[in-house]
Amino acid sequence: MRYSLTVKRFLAIMKRTHVLPGVVCALLMMIPAKGLDCDFPFEMIGTQCLFVDSMEKGSFYDMRFYCTNVLGQDARLVRIENATQLAVLSDYIYFSASVFSLAAFIEECTLPFEQIGNQCLFVDPLECGNFYDMRLHCAVRGMDASLVKIRDASQLEAVVRYIKEKGLNHANYWIAATDEDEEGHWVWSPKGTEVPMSPILWRHDCDANHSRRPLMDPEKNCAVLDMESNYYFADVSCLGEGEGKICPICERL
Template structure:
């Protein structure tokens, strides 16, 4: 079947002339509105052009019809990292939708679901291999950290970073 479709395309035939099986027409399992793309079965937008504080970038995501990304699934998280690397996006800091602001040490997603702590999400660092987050009351917003291979880290909410939005 695939060889037949390829031959038709080489001959200049349009797919709209033929009734093709749905699996050949749709990419992925979800339909995403621009600028969002399907990543790991979800609609995400990795914004490499804009930077701002955690709250500014959350509002930016909302203006696009989404919110900060919730990475509560290891397979989705891995798919996102592959998406970033595979598209040549810069290895930078990216805000995600987790915070412990107002309840130090209790990390929750923007929908108030608890964030899984430790491996495989949070970075390790230093000679003692300290597990993040370790920023105390000064660092209350989560980001994917460029210095830790895009593992989670806690950052100062007022610092500027890129953002990953989810619809």
């Protein structure tokens, strides 16, 4: 039971701070010889000499190479063999200002990205175009950037407030939502996770039926923050045809 609760705590930390995991390297010796300390940058965490590095990020293979070949000293990716070790490491990460903390996250939100609500975003009013070009425009900025995913009303409110306060409310803005693969099934591109369909996020049309977006329209397979409806979500053509100026909001993941 304790193991499952600790795992949930790890996931909660990551979800709350929106920080990608770094790497935890361990020295092969479990307990330093009496009177000796772990060699820098390693430190004693529980019964292991560990180095928790929030700056290096990459694939499993890259991080395994980083521990073994860059740090040396018989280092490797950490092995957690019981719930006690996991709990100790979880506590260290939770309380360490160098890892997963909101302060560290804010420091890493570097220009042109800014912290808007709980996301690291770049609202670009100058580079405008179709959904595909603007998705690429975000991606080439590196740092795992993509078109923004707005998952709740509070984050939408933060983004809209920023747009208005900065005087950028002269354009529509692409978000990462699309139903190109399956009509009516809206997902965030490129991950494929579900887009919330709450009426407090999507535009209501001023027609006789007070239609609520998105419409079941095979020609409207991408979504924008719609200027005319105070920046609620609206489905449009992915080419942006007939929608005026549509610029990107990029999110650093």
